[in-house]
Amino acid sequence: MANIKRAKTEPVIVLRDLKKRFGIGDAEHYAINGIDLTIRKGEFIAIMGPSGCGKTTLLNILGLLDSKIEGEYDLEDRPVASLSAGRQARIRSQQIGFIFQSFNLVSRLNVIDNVALPLVYKGTTRLNREKQASAILHNFHLGEREYYMPYQLSGGQTQRVAIARALVNNPSIILADEPTGNLDSQSSHIIMEELSDLHKRGNTIIMVTHNPRLTTYASRVITMLDGKIDTDTAAPNRKKDTEDKKPLGKTPKKRRKTKAKEAQEEVSL
Ligand SMILES: Nc1ncnc2c1ncn2[C@@H]1O[C@H](COP(=O)(O)OP(=O)(O)OP(=O)(O)O)[C@@H](O)[C@H]1O
Ligand SMILES: [Mg+2]
Numbered sequence: 001m002a003n004i005k006r007a008k009t010e011p012v013i014v015l016r017d018l019k020k021r022f023g024i025g026d027a028e029h030y031a032i033n034g035i036d037l038t039i040r041k042g043e044f045i046a047i048m049g050p051s052g053c054g055k056t057t058l059l060n061i062l063g064l065l066d067s068k069i070e071g072e073y074d075l076e077d078r079p080v081a082s083l084s085a086g087r088q089a090r091i092r093s094q095q096i097g098f099i100f101q102s103f104n105l106v107s108r109l110n111v112i113d114n115v116a117l118p119l120v121y122k123g124t125t126r127l128n129r130e131k132q133a134s135a136i137l138h139n140f141h142l143g144e145r146e147y148y149m150p151y152q153l154s155g156g157q158t159q160r161v162a163i164a165r166a167l168v169n170n171p172s173i174i175l176a177d178e179p180t181g182n183l184d185s186q187s188s189h190i191i192m193e194e195l196s197d198l199h200k201r202g203n204t205i206i207m208v209t210h211n212p213r214l215t216t217y218a219s220r221v222i223t224m225l226d227g228k229i230d231t232d233t234a235a236p237n238r239k240k241d242t243e244d245k246k247p248l249g250k251t252p253k254k255r256r257k258t259k260a261k262e263a264q265e266e267v268s269l
Helices: 055-062 085-095 111-120 126-139 155-167 185-200 212-217 258-268
Strands: 011-022 029-040 044-048 070-075 096-099 173-177 204-208 220-225 228-234
Touching: 011 055, 029 055, 029 204, 029 228, 044 055, 044 185, 044 212, 055 173, 055 204, 085 096, 096 155, 111 126, 111 155, 126 155, 155 185, 173 185, 185 204, 185 212
Parallel strands: 044 204, 044 220, 096 173, 173 204
Antiparallel strands: 011 029, 011 070, 220 228
């Protein structure tokens, strides 16, 4: 299906006939089977579709976690195939924020140090690291938990801390795979408001969700089917803020953890 026309911001992501094949011989199959897509700066895209249609696979490719692809992927006008592994790693750590459900915290570090970790690699001073980490923790209503250790947090708090850590670096592209998948409605609301805020500040957000209610935050909704784009539509006008304040329901739990673990390990290196 042809891409719908967007406002005239510059393209951040351009995919041409993207394919991803898993398996060999009889087991070979295409998880992504010919995607043409342009994502422009500042879009908030919700990706939906049935289980197994290729959403996570696509997100992993967009986030440079999987480079064994067919077709073309240009990230900010640079063909990804032409970037060295080191360059890709730098882009991942400086420009892309991953929000996956299964991010783990570093157990020997307290909450604020966990959140500040990505800033260490950026060369931010300790004082500024703490300031930035503290600010985002306050946004996530976790200000009182700064000096807790991970084992002292509830599941929802742990996930919010992990998401704060994914965002502390102020990434311009945020990839979120069912970010509220196993959060209660209050925690979901806090996360979605933060993503919405990042969108208003001009960041590009690509969020996979099974929850149709979350599409109200998006500017564009893409549905996938069998490794292809099925529909691609501008989202209806965003609901008024007051309407958004409704609690958000839970979505089904996610199953795969490997990619998230890899991303987490990279952050913790
Ligand atoms: N590492 C892998 N090896 C082989 N096949 C894989 C691998 N990862 C994913 N697949 C297959 O690719 C297809 C798409 O998987 P993907 O995880 O992208 O689906 P999804 O749309 O994210 O599903 P869900 O909504 O359940 O998370 C599935 O058929 C899956 O079995
Ligand atoms: Mg998935």
